[in-house]
Amino acid sequence: MDWLNAILQGTLLGGLYALFAAGLSLIFGVMRLVNIAHGDLIVLAAYLGLTVTVGTGLHPLLALILVVPAMGLIGYGLQRGLLNQTIGQDILPPLLVTFGLSVILQNTLLEAYTADPQKLDAGALETASVSLGGLTMGILPLLTFLIAIGVIWGLQWIFYRTALGRAFRAVSDNQEIAQLMGLNRRHIFGLAMALALAVTAVAGILLGIRTSFDPSVGGARLIFGFEAVIIGGLGNLWGTLAGGVILGVAQTVGAKIDPGWQLLAGHLAFLVILAVRPNGLFPRISG
Amino acid sequence: MSKLKIKPNRRNFLTGAAAVIASPALLSATRAYAATPTLRVGYVTPTTGPLAGFAEADEYILSGIKEALSGGIENNGKNWAVEIIVRDSQSNPNRAAEVAADLILGDEVDIIVSAATPDTINPVADQAEVNEVPCVTSVAPWQAYFFGRNGVPGEGFSSTYHFFWGLEDVLGAFMDMWGSAGVTKTVGGLFPNDADGNAWGDPEKGLAKPLAANGYELIDPGRYQPLTDDFSNIIAAFKTSGCEIVTGAVIPPDFATFWAQAAQQGFDPKIVTVGKALLFPSVVESLGDRGDGLSSEVWWSPHHPFSSSLTGASSNELANGYSASSGRPWTQPIGFVHALFEVVANAAARADDLDDPAAITAAVANTNLDTIVGNVNWANGPVKNVCKTPLVAGQWQKEGDSFDLKIVANAEAPNIATTGELKLLG
Numbered sequence: 001m002d003w004l005n006a007i008l009q010g011t012l013l014g015g016l017y018a019l020f021a022a023g024l025s026l027i028f029g030v031m032r033l034v035n036i037a038h039g040d041l042i043v044l045a046a047y048l049g050l051t052v053t054v055g056t057g058l059h060p061l062l063a064l065i066l067v068v069p070a071m072g073l074i075g076y077g078l079q080r081g082l083l084n085q086t087i088g089q090d091i092l093p094p095l096l097v098t099f100g101l102s103v104i105l106q107n108t109l110l111e112a113y114t115a116d117p118q119k120l121d122a123g124a125l126e127t128a129s130v131s132l133g134g135l136t137m138g139i140l141p142l143l144t145f146l147i148a149i150g151v152i153w154g155l156q157w158i159f160y161r162t163a164l165g166r167a168f169r170a171v172s173d174n175q176e177i178a179q180l181m182g183l184n185r186r187h188i189f190g191l192a193m194a195l196a197l198a199v200t201a202v203a204g205i206l207l208g209i210r211t212s213f214d215p216s217v218g219g220a221r222l223i224f225g226f227e228a229v230i231i232g233g234l235g236n237l238w239g240t241l242a243g244g245v246i247l248g249v250a251q252t253v254g255a256k257i258d259p260g261w262q263l264l265a266g267h268l269a270f271l272v273i274l275a276v277r278p279n280g281l282f283p284r285i286s287g
Numbered sequence: 288m289s290k291l292k293i294k295p296n297r298r299n300f301l302t303g304a305a306a307v308i309a310s311p312a313l314l315s316a317t318r319a320y321a322a323t324p325t326l327r328v329g330y331v332t333p334t335t336g337p338l339a340g341f342a343e344a345d346e347y348i349l350s351g352i353k354e355a356l357s358g359g360i361e362n363n364g365k366n367w368a369v370e371i372i373v374r375d376s377q378s379n380p381n382r383a384a385e386v387a388a389d390l391i392l393g394d395e396v397d398i399i400v401s402a403a404t405p406d407t408i409n410p411v412a413d414q415a416e417v418n419e420v421p422c423v424t425s426v427a428p429w430q431a432y433f434f435g436r437n438g439v440p441g442e443g444f445s446s447t448y449h450f451f452w453g454l455e456d457v458l459g460a461f462m463d464m465w466g467s468a469g470v471t472k473t474v475g476g477l478f479p480n481d482a483d484g485n486a487w488g489d490p491e492k493g494l495a496k497p498l499a500a501n502g503y504e505l506i507d508p509g510r511y512q513p514l515t516d517d518f519s520n521i522i523a524a525f526k527t528s529g530c531e532i533v534t535g536a537v538i539p540p541d542f543a544t545f546w547a548q549a550a551q552q553g554f555d556p557k558i559v560t561v562g563k564a565l566l567f568p569s570v571v572e573s574l575g576d577r578g579d580g581l582s583s584e585v586w587w588s589p590h591h592p593f594s595s596s597l598t599g600a601s602s603n604e605l606a607n608g609y610s611a612s613s614g615r616p617w618t619q620p621i622g623f624v625h626a627l628f629e630v631v632a633n634a635a636a637r638a639d640d641l642d643d644p645a646a647i648t649a650a651v652a653n654t655n656l657d658t659i660v661g662n663v664n665w666a667n668g669p670v671k672n673v674c675k676t677p678l679v680a681g682q683w684q685k686e687g688d689s690f691d692l693k694i695v696a697n698a699e700a701p702n703i704a705t706t707g708e709l710k711l712l713g
Contacts, residue, residue: 002523005519005523006519006520009517009519009520010517013516013517016516107335110335110336110339114339114340114343115335115336115337115338115339115340115343116340116567116569116570116573117539117540117543117569117570117573118573119543119573119574119575121575126547126550126577127547127550127551127577128551129550129551129552129553136551136552136553137551138547138548138551138552139551140547140551141551210516210544210547211516211540211541211543211544211547212539212540212542212543212544212570212573212574213540214337214539214540216336216337216378217514217540220513220514221514248517251515251517252517252519252520255511255517255519255520255521256520258508258509259508259509259510259511259520259521260480260509260510260511260512261509262511262512262515262517262520263512263515
């Protein structure tokens with residue numbers, strides 16, 4: 001039963017990791033941009049959520065109505081104003097710029113919100129749980145998992161069923177030809193970043209309800225996001241969810257043996273998959 | 288991710304070059320010829336980064352100190368002006384070492400002080416020791432300071448001194464509090480894989496042995512990685528063993544994750560006494576109603592019966608002064624940072640020769656001063672260079688909308704009065 005519980009909790013944890021990773025996966029899939037500041041953007045979203053809940057008294061989940069579009073706008077502005085200037089044949093400049101952005105974000109948040117740990121107050125939702133045949137699931141982790149499925153499904157639908165998705169896939173396949181066909185690459189990239197940060201907003205709010213956060217915690221979350229993306233296969237959104245779940249289960253099963261193995265087991269699972277399937281389990285993009 | 292390296296750039300180079308070129312001119316104006324000589328005090332503190340909470344009251348404390356020292360310090364009939372130079376460690380040990388070296392070699396400080404966690408003070412003290420500059424530090428358990436710097440009991444260090452409490456005091460205060468509560472003596476240990484967690488969880492030097500000696504059983508599932516998002520296995524282990532007490536040295540985000548998940552998984556301990564995470568009122572407030580009844584060690588509070596040797600302010604006046612000027616609740620490091628400068632001012636007044644680092648070090652070593660955190664006297668320490676200040680245990684209790692840290696157990700330091708009674712959780 002204990003093992004079953006570890007696997008169950010790991011699966012639910014995978015939902016959170018998939019949310020961390022979905023935005024990364026999307027940006028990388030569309031414009032081959034590795035966003036080092038992703039973790040800090042998640043924390044930024046959590047702080048925006050905090051500002052909204054404290055300012056208006058809304059429940060954190062309702063605050064999403066404001067935070068998601070706000071992050072979307074920030075994403076579009078960020079891409080058009082800054083990151084588009086760095087995108088080219090060389091993948092190094094965007095990497096360095098987002099690294100710098102990460103440092104700037106952390107210190108701006110520190111200046112604006114101080115180093116105090118903050119938490120989003122979701123009331124009874126934080127501690128509620130349901131029991132199922134001896135296994136106990138927290139409502140919040142369950143909700144996180146369901147939201148992760150919903151978000152991935154939504155992204156998948158946008159990618160393969162809408163004109164915007166067609167544009168994303170076109171610039172992803174070949175930027176120059178897409179440009180020749182009348183797509184404004186810069187605008188499309190801006191929209192992709194907006195969408196990615198909208199997802200980040202959801203991840204940030206759920207993180208903020210689950211644990212307390214301060215300006216410096218973003219970086220630690222980044223690595224799980226990267227691992228989930230790579231385990232699942234670059235550019236495959238459902239793969240990202242699977243990657244998150246594999247990572248989560250590996251961690252909790254590792255922790256069942258000894259808590260010190262929690263992260264190690266996750267990293268080992270990642271390395272094994274990288275060794276056996278260098279492109280991840282379900283790659284959409286080669287190389 | 289947040290490591291910063293200072294690389295030589297045009298501006299740094301120009302500053303350095305200008306200093307080199309200007310130095311002959313400055314040499315003729317050193318303090319030996321000046322009318323009022325200046326004592327330079329360097330202060331390394333984590334103004335920014337994850338440890339910034341420890342340093343949030345720096346500005347207020349320093350303004351008080353500067354006011355008290357505005358008339359200078361009287362030494363051997365001569366008046367010395369005092370200049371305090373503050374440097375940010377950015378919560379990074381490498382950076383702390385760098386700014387300490389810069390203070391010593393660049394600003395040529397006469398004495399260096401530092402506070403807030405081994406990550407800040409150890410590198411600073413190491414730099415001071417190498418350069419033979421007197422150094423006073425605080426706010427880190429003495430074991431982490433002494434053994435963390437490879438100190439040998441009996442030998443100790445030559446220029447660096449530290450005052451705070453140790454792990455034995457924390458444990459004494461905790462057991463004092465738990466003993467009166469009448470709960471099952473099964474303790475769950477929440478120990479992260481960091482310097483503090485490994486020290487507390489060490490099977491030989493940690494909590495396990497003294498706990499066992501007092502009839503407590505410690506359930507230690509193992510070290511978890513800080514900033515983990517899942518504690519389900521640790522919670523399951525505590526639940527199976529029937530733990531009614533949880534203890535550990537945990538950072539705030541990990542505690543928040545653990546505490547919410549414990550409720551989800553139906554784990555309801557009677558007492559939760561955690562070091563580190565529950566020090567700051569802001570952390571407890573962020574937990575909402577779930578923060579009520581959590582307990583922690585208390586190094587300093589407005590109720591401590593001590594006052595400043597420098598300003599004469601009582602603990603209450605210092606703490607409330609900060610609250611009034613900042614609109615924020617008082618924090619425990621305030622007293623200790625203030626006390627650092629009390630020690631400096633006292634030693635500077637007594638030193639035989641303020642131009643001689645060895646004389647200042649000797650004055651520091653001979654300190655016997657009643658500060659705002661208690662008596663500081665290195666003659667009574669557990670090892671050389673270490674002096675212990677009193678420690679009690681407290682519980683956060685909700686009063687109206689805000690939390691108050693009630694002192695609930697004081698067997699270790701009976702001169703600090705209790706201000707409340709321990710209430711069980713749940």
